[in-house]
Amino acid sequence: MHRLLFMGTPDFSVPILRMLHEEGYTIVGVVTQPDRPVGRKRVLTPPPVKAEALRLGLPVIQPEKLRGSSELEEIKALAPDLIVTAAFGQILPKALLEVPKLGCINVHASLLPAYRGGAPIHQAVMDGCTETGVTIMYMAEKLDAGDIISQANETILPTDDTGMMFEKLSRTGENLLKETLPSILEGTNERIPQDEELVTFAKNISREQERIDWTRPGMDIHNQVRGLSPWPTAYTTFGDENVKIWKTEAMQTDSEGKPGEIIELTKEHILVKSGDDTAVAITELQPSGKKRMTASVFLNGTGSQWEKGDLFL
Incomplete structure (x- = not known):
């Protein structure tokens, strides 16, 4: 029986871990990020994967950093045949990549080589993409650059935000890994090198990306809002x-005004001028x-003091 080590942290990873357990794979350990303070009261809270691992009775390791840590030696001592990662949140050092005889594989939430990096779902929605997907890939020292094993597409609907896509792609990843894993363990899977000329990146979201620039086209602002919802959330200044700003709609308008100006107040929305003729209805x-x-x-x-002509910055 092959020995599997699972590495993951957020809700996205939980169904994938659960599937591996339900399918009867031997999971020798679960590696996840340390507990973090959450909310205004800063309550120390375990990551979702830790909660699920404990529910399943699996041993948990929580390194602050893998490289050079005592936890790295603990992980290596488990002698896994295969490491499966899904949104773990840290780059695996070469010393760990070389441990399992069957390699390390990752469930990545994009159709590689598009959107390598830590925020592929956010970026796809922010860019207004109508399709994305999941890639099962071998891990390499270079970020998300390993050979592709399998892929599955997923539609991004105009009403989808990042939270909705996380749920969709988590299920897609679970099903794709379930289909793909037997061939990996048998050594019959494909290995498709990535085309470096087609590479794009999706770096972790910065604070600058959260701020709305009202001089941009209205559809771009609308996609920014849904791409950052429900976290970390787009914002503006009044x-x-x-x-x-949690939710918006894009609406055509011939109203005059400066970018960021409130051009209409109704019972349902606050209509704001953008940099083109597509207004943003908050x-x-x-x-x-x-x-x-x-x-x-x-x-x-x-908000009753807000008036037409007021300006967001």
Whole structure:
């Protein structure tokens, strides 16, 4: 029986770990990120993969950093035949990549060589893509550059945000790995080198990417909002306070105004001028220090002082 080591951290990884357990694979250990403070009260909280691993009765290792750590030696001592990773959150050092005789494979949420990096789902939605997918790949020292084993496509609907796509692609990854893993263990799988000329990147989201630039085209802003929802969330500034923008719609308009100017207030939305003739209708928002709410609730309450002609910066 082959010995598998699983490495993953967020909710995306949980169904994949669960599938491996349900299929009867021998999982010698689960490696995940350390517990982190969460919420305003900063409650120390285990990552989703740790919670699932403990529920399944699997041993858990939580290195702050793998390279040169005592945990790395602990992982190597488990002598896995294959390492399976899915959104683990750290680059695996060469000393670990060389341990399993069948190699290290990764469940990556893009159709490689597109969107190598830590935020492939966010970036695909922000870029307005209508399709993405999952790649099962061999891991290499260079980030997401290993040979492709298998791929599966997934549609991005106009109404999908990043949270919805995480759920879709997690299921896609689970099913694809379930189909692909037997051939990997048998040594009959494909190995397709990536075309370096087609490589694009999706780096981790920066704070600068979260801020809305109202001079951009309206559809780009709308895609930015849904690409950053439900985390880390796009934001704009009204007066001296930041306002999180959770949900928008793109609407054609012939209204005049400066980019960022409120050009219409209705019961359902706050319509804001962009850099072109596609306005951005804010339908859900979160003012500083308040809860997420619909535009309707906001305008009937504390937002009632907002007026046509006011400006977001």
